[in-house]
Amino acid sequence: MESKRRADGTANTTFAPFRHRIFLGMWIAAVAASFGSLIQTVGAAWLMTSLSGSAEMVALVQTASGLPVAIFALAAGAIADTYDRRRVMLVALSMTFVVSVILTVCQVAGVLTANLLLALTFLIGCCLALYLPAWQSSVSEQVPREDLPAAISLNSLAFNIARSLGPAIGGAVVTIGGAAAAFATNALCYLGLIGVVAAWRRPVATNLLPRERILPAMQTGLRYVWLSPRMRAMLVRALAFGFGGSSINALLPLVARELIQGGPFTYGLLLGAFGAGSVVGALGLAKIRRRQPGDAVVKYAAAAFGLSAAVVAFSPWMVLTMLALAVSGLCWVLTLATLNVTLQMAAPRWVVGRALASFQMILFAGVAGGSWVWGRFAEDVSLSASLCLSGAVLAATMLLGARWRVPQTADDNLEPASTWTEVELRAEIDPSTGPVILFVEYDVSEERVPGFLAAMTELRQIRRRDGARRWTLLQDLADPEKWIERFESPTWADHLHRYGRGTVADREIEERVMAFHHGTDAPHIRQLIARDPVADGPKPTRDEAPAKRLGLFAIKDIMQ
Template sequence: MPDDLHAQPTADVAEAELASEGIARSDTSPFVPLRQPIFRAVWFASLASNFGGLVQAVGASWMMASISPSAEMVALVQASTTLPVMLFSLAAGAISDNYDRRRIMLTAQFFMLAVSVGLAACAWLGLITPWLLLSFTFLIGCGTALNNPAWQSSVGDMVPRRDVPAAVTLNSVAFNIARSVGPAIGGAIVAAAGAVAAFVINAFSYIGLITVLARWQPPKVERLLPRETLFIAMGAGVRYVAMSPNIRAVILRAFAFGFGAIVGLALLPLVARDLIRGGPLTYGILLGGFGAGAVAGAFMSARLRRVMSTEALVRSTFIAYAVGILLVAFSRTIWMTIPGLFVCGACWVLALSTFNATVQLSAPRWVVGRALAIYQMATFGGMAMGSWAWGRTALLFGTDRGLQLSAIALLIGASLGLLYRLPPLEELNLDPLSRWREPKVAVDIEPRSGPVIVTVEYIIKPEDVVAFLNVMAERRRIRRRDGARHWTLLRDLTDPTLWFERYDSPTWVEYVRQNQRVTQADAEIGERVRALHSGPNPPVVHRMIERQTASLTSAPAAAPSTSVPVATPLGDPSRAG
């Protein structure tokens, strides 16, 4: 293992060093992130771990097909792995944004190692039942739910922000390289030595990644404010996503894709057993065809993104996946089924890597773990629901009919792009604006003191009112997205040019946190507000803390007021509030 994992520079510093050495870089090359030592080490360790996980998945799916005749139970193996991601990802994302992501990933890896050892032991002793098998796969899914937000949000700590799309694609390549060969080898292992051997191999596959993470010493980030509590952090993540139209569109489309596309994996054991009349080796070969297509899709992604918009690319993947799955539905030979699965695999990685990169580039670092978690909840929630729905359909009407109906669902998902278009995959400057400074106050105040009420005064000419209302609608979205409550815009009845922006924060520390979340990309709105303000510059902000009245038996030395204003002239609109 390379020694430089102990002293890994930040990704942006490393990029500057490459530039100073005259090393050419290619924004379209998927291999650029491998120049970062930590990303390279984690990537190779993840490749081995993914290989073990896919061997285990083959063993679990085929064991369920062997011990239970129900198509619904076979499909539930996939659902039991994806359901925890839907249930627990938001909490895991909040944890990843507030605690050491490396420690979180180590905890998740050790947990999955312990569960895998337990699964292997129970299978060796002959104790496995259908529901016990589902319980073990559910627990492995819980480990995945804890690990994924921390791992995916750590990508931005390992590579420069501009290389995030390539890094996301490379992660898909690692998984799908394993998928292209792992299932076939897993099928051979299950056929030759049984599912127990597959479970043992998976347990050993965690060791390499645990070793790499244990040796990595990422730079410590100074935390100026206390950590948010779990539920407050979860609420902040939900609020940010709800107030971000770009991320909302991604989440809806990802749910639709996950619901329809999971059929290719959920019913694949039944395709191998019932449509092609094969065994575990056939199942592994089919999974390998899916994985090979995914690898091909990953290497095509950069070229396709140069010639197609994000929306056109994703819409095409929905349609092409539907065509591929229809070929699988009507095929009765392995040689016709594999091309259909190849197309499905390519579309799978193209769509999911595009969704993931769009979310990462649409969220600042303070909330990226939660944004990714909510995206994963939507995607895996769609997969869990789709696994059950298509398994139930196959049970009632046959495997081929379930595949055909899923193709219709994918075409409906493609049509959602007419209403919910994906934004261009472009990089926004989401670094903190860092212009705001905590104001000095004349009243003793604690971090937990509140509520804090803020008003900002604007002088707006009559001819600028329409433009002002439009820009303030965007300011309202940004304020509320970052944590402001009860935002209102008021107009003075005696002076129609005088306007007041008003909002509040539950505590002083939340008010400070909200202002520190303003990004460079948000500065444009502040500049537009400032340009429309025609009064004495800069605008004036009043910060007040709410106080309750009380009956006093004697007059205090200084009578408390119902509110304590702090009026501050602001040098620029980004500090207004």
């Protein structure tokens, strides 16, 4: 295994994160849980082929599993960023265990119908939606930053090790014990992960700021991702790849039954081939990423995946189909792991849960929507035509790189850094009071204005991305060298949160702006807070008629 030397002389290899006990324990437990999840997937997909012969219903099993992530991931990401991630993970895992037990009991009792199977699969997907952002964003709390890319690759490897063997084991379990045995195995496999997470003593950072409310936190996360061009590009590529690549897993039970003329064990072997390719991709990811830029990896993987889907569509031979599926698995993990690593390295810690949730939401939306589309097309036309068309769509996503290019992993310092000195307050302020308006005054000589404006363009994006509203740059007509930056936060609490989101990399841009200020002192900063004369003024006595809320604030409420 190639290694890269650290500053302290130790080797930084793919397996370096295993030196950290909590990561190793979590990884082993995650492998077991992934085995259970895939065994349950085999049981559910194959059971659906007997409960309903419809290709659309079979494909909807994957839709029911992925759709909750698309719907609830952003809320789960906000929860992961604002609450104790360990507790969030425990709640999600415990709920998964309970639903898996209910699924087992229903199948044993003989009351499980196609619709009930989809409903319970949907509930398990909801638990997964809550768990994933907390788990993925907690990796940075288990290993140091220099080990983070390797840790993310190893987590992908954990799932794909299970994917390479779990489906075949799942097929054997279903063949011997039926779907109920697969569901029960899934429930038992989650117990180990619950125990490891419960034993984890997560480092708790001191936070003096009030906790963000979930809805505003979701809006902040969306705002950050939308105003970050690099993240926007990764989300577009994830959506396109998830939509086109969803056909393989969604239609694989039908491939096993109709094209290969096999049973549940055959289906498990086909899934295992896909997983084996994924393992190879996860092990080789670090080496490939050192030799190829992320955009090239995603582009060529999409083309190869599309070609392999066409091979699966027309292959009547088990061995050829398994080889094509191995290529598909390799391309799948290379693409998603590349996007995941790039996104985590480019997101500050305060928003990483919501950034990952946005990625998962977009990816699973593509997978869920694509699963339904390809299932419907297979039902109306043919299975082979559906696989071929999905492969063509996936190959066409290569063209997206011209507009939405996957960036190189950022080396920016994303550690938090406070840049402005807070003004000493002479009165207590309720956190819900607002808006808070800031004015920053710069003195810039005329010949330096073009460079100043270019730097302010970058600073504007940072301010807005971190939560500033109504950003404006003003020039004083009476004194053309006087420039005033104006922006606001909805409330005092939002202002404090925005103030605490700046990173060291952001500070470098702010210092670049400061360099254009030629005043003897630092730029003058004024913080103002809006006051409502009715709400904040003296309260009327009982004998006085209540004051009518008119004027500026009423107009402001209507206009907004």
